[in-house]
Amino acid sequence: MSGQSTYVPKNALAKWFEARLPIGGLMHSSFIAYPTPRNLNYMWTFGGILSFMLGAQILTGIVLAMHYTPESSLAFNSVEHIMRDVNGGWLLRYLHLNGASLFFAAAYIHTARGLYYGSYKSPREVLWLLGIIILLLMMATAFMGYVLPWGQMSFWGATVITNLFSAIPIVGDTIVTYLWGGYAVGNPTLNRFYSLHYLLPFVIAGVVALHVWALHVAGQNNPTGIDVKSSKDTVPFTPYATVKDALGLVVFLLVYCWFVFYEPNILGDADNYIQANPLKTPPHIVPEWYFLPFYAILRSMPDIFFIPAKLAGVMAMFGAILMLALVPWLDTSRVRSARFRPLYRPFFWVLILVCIGLGYIGAKEVTPGRIVVGQILTAYYYVHFLVILPLLGLIETPNDMPNSISESVLGGNATAVPAGAHAAPERKG
Amino acid sequence: MATGAVTAQGAGTQESVDQGKRDFLYIATAAFGAVGAVAAIAPFINQLAPDEETIAAGAPIEVDLAPIAEGQIMHVVWRSKPIFVRHLTQKEVEESKSADWHEMIDPAPEQARVKDGHDQWLVVIGICTHLGCIPLDKEGPYGGWKCPCHGSLYDPLGRVRHGPAPANLAVPPYAFLSDTKIRVG
Ligand code: HEM
Ligand code: FES
Numbered sequence: 188m189s190g191q192s193t194y195v196p197k198n199a200l201a202k203w204f205e206a207r208l209p210i211g212g213l214m215h216s217s218f219i220a221y222p223t224p225r226n227l228n229y230m231w232t233f234g235g236i237l238s239f240m241l242g243a244q245i246l247t248g249i250v251l252a253m254h255y256t257p258e259s260s261l262a263f264n265s266v267e268h269i270m271r272d273v274n275g276g277w278l279l280r281y282l283h284l285n286g287a288s289l290f291f292a293a294a295y296i297h298t299a300r301g302l303y304y305g306s307y308k309s310p311r312e313v314l315w316l317l318g319i320i321i322l323l324l325m326m327a328t329a330f331m332g333y334v335l336p337w338g339q340m341s342f343w344g345a346t347v348i349t350n351l352f353s354a355i356p357i358v359g360d361t362i363v364t365y366l367w368g369g370y371a372v373g374n375p376t377l378n379r380f381y382s383l384h385y386l387l388p389f390v391i392a393g394v395v396a397l398h399v400w401a402l403h404v405a406g407q408n409n410p411t412g413i414d415v416k417s418s419k420d421t422v423p424f425t426p427y428a429t430v431k432d433a434l435g436l437v438v439f440l441l442v443y444c445w446f447v448f449y450e451p452n453i454l455g456d457a458d459n460y461i462q463a464n465p466l467k468t469p470p471h472i473v474p475e476w477y478f479l480p481f482y483a484i485l486r487s488m489p490d491i492f493f494i495p496a497k498l499a500g501v502m503a504m505f506g507a508i509l510m511l512a513l514v515p516w517l518d519t520s521r522v523r524s525a526r527f528r529p530l531y532r533p534f535f536w537v538l539i540l541v542c543i544g545l546g547y548i549g550a551k552e553v554t555p556g557r558i559v560v561g562q563i564l565t566a567y568y569y570v571h572f573l574v575i576l577p578l579l580g581l582i583e584t585p586n587d588m589p590n591s592i593s594e595s596v597l598g599g600n601a602t603a604v605p606a607g608a609h610a611a612p613e614r615k616g
Numbered sequence: 617m618a619t620g621a622v623t624a625q626g627a628g629t630q631e632s633v634d635q636g637k638r639d640f641l642y643i644a645t646a647a648f649g650a651v652g653a654v655a656a657i658a659p660f661i662n663q664l665a666p667d668e669e670t671i672a673a674g675a676p677i678e679v680d681l682a683p684i685a686e687g688q689i690m691h692v693v694w695r696s697k698p699i700f701v702r703h704l705t706q707k708e709v710e711e712s713k714s715a716d717w718h719e720m721i722d723p724a725p726e727q728a729r730v731k732d733g734h735d736q737w738l739v740v741i742g743i744c745t746h747l748g749c750i751p752l753d754k755e756g757p758y759g760g761w762k763c764p765c766h767g768s769l770y771d772p773l774g775r776v777r778h779g780p781a782p783a784n785l786a787v788p789p790y791a792f793l794s795d796t797k798i799r800v801g
Binding site: 343346347349350351353364365366367368369370371373375379465466467468469470471472486495496497500553 | 661664665666667670674691693695696697698746747748749750763764765766767779780782
């Protein structure tokens, strides 16, 4: 995707093909010869993990679709049928169910990594925005997937989330009716969600391709945030990054398998094993854990001047993601990595704690005390992006930075070591 | 020569292109294309709306009030929505009349919530006006409803007394056919 290829096809058939569609060269320059910064730490293995998880969700999903029935009176039983009657059906469903959770965990870590090391800064803004689009698409996909088993949480989660759109002035109610295809969430809703749940992962795959393309144009960032200056700063993707990514993936899969085989339902809600009842709302509605911080923001908003609380909540929730999209322009510091930003570093960790705090509030029932905590955390979230981030760049004095990536890894005698002669011991970020 | 004259003439006209006419043609073409695009998208949006079967299933229903004792609430379904039919007690009627409604979140006097001459009967759509959960009967300090989702509180007339819900429980279109029968829808 960038630079000219050094790929030389070995046999006549490959040569013939390469002359007509140079895909071998593309693969070779993107995943084998591709120069990666030599100091990447394990935070950089999540891109590969995310790609793997997308593939895993598509594979398990397509197999589930062979046994699932998207009809409101049959859907719940068809999922039970998958669990009890289909050979290995329980495994496939638990892989898909926990796969969604692990997928989000990886996406959040991947995003936090970007925030910490300043990976969103020039020239990687478009790369970053494509990532945010992927995150939004993942949210839409997971939300619609969660509706499919047609349990109580499926139904009432769908009701609450689709009703968000009724907050839009004037056209809100019409939009909601058009989302439902009826006067409430029902069979037409289930059908269209199923269709879109099948489609969106492939849209995600397309955006991932653009994301990787943009990555290979701009090059990878690295824990120092310093640009690659010479070939001494890099090592070839294969074997260095491939092996490291593989180890990261294996450890990640261990965690994934632990959930699937030991606690397959711990991340879920027991109420979703009760078939949807449109006339009875369960006593305590919570979304899946990966939506909790956003749910907390939604519930925290009071009336703001002429904006009613309901609309304010919806705006604040979508605004929380908009903040992430705007980070490249809100951060005024020219130093990328938090390693050299003594003030940004603690504020980054406070933001992480605030997000976890919001998640906690989102999981709990509403009490007046928790509403206040939720409001404070929501306010802080916005202050971080709109006030702290722009100001820090102006007042902060960055620490001394090494001259190059190789100097940061090898110390002052970088020149003495032949490039790529051995994998240098990385510094863990 | 004739051909030479034609060429010269052709070149001449090209220099004096009527830019206004060109702009008009561009705009007209683009506008025509845009209308065509909207017309092509329309059926894709339109199919999202409730279909004929769903609309037909949403026809009016009749509800017999005779079996509902004073103080009871009956739930019926109209257009896939729960309808709460509440037989208010004398005490609830008195209290609702005397409550100061001007300061409520969605101010509404008692008369606006019930039909003339039938002030013991309340008919509302049992869907929380916040985000659509179904409130629980006779819970909460006002003795009306309490929403399990985000804690909105309603009084016995379905008026919201505590947020986040922004509005009172909606009153569906309905009419008394006799003293003990109503038609909803
Ligand atoms: C981005 C990738 C995907 C994510 C994040 C995702 C997420 C989810 C979630 C959270 C559920 C609910 C599981 C439950 O509670 O039972 C679900 C169900 C389902 N998904 Fe996916 N999914 C993805 C891709 C796919 C694909 C590509 C298909 C292919 C058709 C698919 C088919 C299904 C089916 C049939 C169900 C219902 C069965 C069930 O509930 O176990 N999914 N999905
Ligand atoms: S849906 Fe009833 S309070 Fe939110």
